[in-house]
Amino acid sequence: MMLDPRSRILLKTLIERYIAEGQPIGSRTLSRASGLDLSPATVRNVMSDLDELGLVYSPHASAGRVPTAKGYRFFIDALLTVAPLEDETRAEIEANLQPDQPQKLLRKASELLSELTHFAGVVIVPPRDQERVRQIEFVPLSGNRVLLIVVTQSGDVQNRLLHTPRPFSAGELEQASHFLSSRFAGHTLDEIRTLLRDELTKLQDHVSELMRLALSPTALTDEDEDCLVAGETNLLEVDDFTTNMQHLRELFRLFEERTGLLQLLELAQRARGVQIFIGAESGLEELEGCSVITANYTFDGRMLGSIGVIGPNRMAYDRVIPIVELTAQRLSQALAATAEER
Numbered sequence: 001m002m003l004d005p006r007s008r009i010l011l012k013t014l015i016e017r018y019i020a021e022g023q024p025i026g027s028r029t030l031s032r033a034s035g036l037d038l039s040p041a042t043v044r045n046v047m048s049d050l051d052e053l054g055l056v057y058s059p060h061a062s063a064g065r066v067p068t069a070k071g072y073r074f075f076i077d078a079l080l081t082v083a084p085l086e087d088e089t090r091a092e093i094e095a096n097l098q099p100d101q102p103q104k105l106l107r108k109a110s111e112l113l114s115e116l117t118h119f120a121g122v123v124i125v126p127p128r129d130q131e132r133v134r135q136i137e138f139v140p141l142s143g144n145r146v147l148l149i150v151v152t153q154s155g156d157v158q159n160r161l162l163h164t165p166r167p168f169s170a171g172e173l174e175q176a177s178h179f180l181s182s183r184f185a186g187h188t189l190d191e192i193r194t195l196l197r198d199e200l201t202k203l204q205d206h207v208s209e210l211m212r213l214a215l216s217p218t219a220l221t222d223e224d225e226d227c228l229v230a231g232e233t234n235l236l237e238v239d240d241f242t243t244n245m246q247h248l249r250e251l252f253r254l255f256e257e258r259t260g261l262l263q264l265l266e267l268a269q270r271a272r273g274v275q276i277f278i279g280a281e282s283g284l285e286e287l288e289g290c291s292v293i294t295a296n297y298t299f300d301g302r303m304l305g306s307i308g309v310i311g312p313n314r315m316a317y318d319r320v321i322p323i324v325e326l327t328a329q330r331l332s333q334a335l336a337a338t339a340e341e342r
Contacts, residue, residue, distance in 0.1 A: 001053065001074060010034055010046050011055060012079040015067045019314050022239060024064035069279040072291070072313050076276055083318045085326060089116060093323070097330040099337040102156040107228055109297075109307055109331050114231025116323050119238075119311030120255065123228040124265040126304040132188055136180040138173035138210065146173065146210070153186070154299045155338035162213055176210050227258045227265070240289065240312040247289065254286040265306040268294040274325050278313060289313055293320055295328035299335045307331065 003011065013034040014025045027043040034043075047065055050056045055071035058064065067075065096112050097105060106123045113121030132153040139147040144167055150158040184192045232255045235241050241248050254260050264282050268275045277292040287310070294308035307328050309320055 003074075006036065006038070007046055007050060008079060009036060010043060011050055011067075011071065012075065014047075014056065014065065015071065015075045015079075018066050019316060022314060024059060024066050026064035029064070067313075069281075069313060072278050073281075076278075076317060080317055082321050085319075085322045089323065090326065092116065093326050093330050097327070097334045099155075099334050102152075102154050102335055102338060105331060105334050105338070106305075107230075109327055110228040110230040113307060113309050113324065113327055114234060117309050117311065117315075117320050118231075118234050119309050119315070119320075120232050120235060121230045121307070121309055122261060122265065123307045124262060124269075124305040125226050125228060132186055133192065134185055136184075137177045138168070140168060140170050140173055143167065150189070153339055154304075154335050164210065164213060168210060172210070227262050229255050229258075229261070235311070238312050240314055247286075250286045251290070254284065260284045260286065264292065265294060265308060268306045268308070269296055269303055272296070274321055276317070276321075291315055291317075293317075293324045295324050297328045297331045297335070299332065299339070304335070 010030055013030055017025050017029065017033060027040040027047060030047075031038055031040045031043045038046075047056060050071075051058070051065065053070075054068055055074055056065040056067055059066060093112060093116070096108055100108075103125075106125055110121040110123040113119075113123075115121075133150060134153050135149075135151040137149040137151075139149065141147055141161075144164045146162045146164055146168060148158075148160045148162050150160075152158070180192070184195065187195065232252060235248065235251065241251070264277065264284060264287075267283075268277075273295070275294045277287070277294075279288050279290065282290070282292055289312065290310055291313050292308055292310050294306050296303050296306050298304055307324065309324055311320070
């Protein structure tokens, strides 16, 4: 969409003032705030043109104008200037995302996004089956119980209690641990299951039996969370949402069910850099009137998952975008440092 410089300046001024104030912006205010030597009548004519283009609208006949979702999209793509993060915010992100267990880091990232933006922070957790394994160990416990320990290359340590058909000796467990770690380090659990299909027929029955149990699809997934959400209640303080309680209930249902969020963040993983979904662009009715800002985090050159912020369309994009971007970068660095320490 092509706009002349005067229209671009007025649209940018309108959206920035509306984000800051939350009230429709009138022509007289725009005339003063834009820095242009234009009469209110001229500004009204420009606003009428922008209205016809679907970039702004007037919620009431006598009110000023507010941006549409299309207007926000044009603003983000063509007019937005992203401000450098304040030193205090940058320091808080770096201080809170230090090397630690991956699951704790992911949880902290979602909480940090929420705290810094006052919206909802979300993190998609990489499927356990897709994480590359560094070491697998079996530890004997009393009775027919064995502790399965899986250490991934990212440094995550996963523990699960296995209930076996019979007791296993320490020697049998050591043999199984050595076999899996020496043969399949560097592979994902999903890959190990495939590679083991032929191998299991050649192994002693007791080892084969234990490995089938340990590598069953449910062994490491029963307690996992695939999408972490923090700060949903922040949205109860957003005026844009509190005027429509039915919409707010639908939004909270989306947070509770997670499936739609997972689909959206998985879509974001297909692209590089920061992704911004405005309203209907998300493909989710519950996110009408919302904006979602996402970025991917990585480990060892591989994309692991996405983080993001969900808030109203009327958000300070110039501040939220660099927060999401830096958090994703710092999370990637902390995961790499965690793996090196282990």
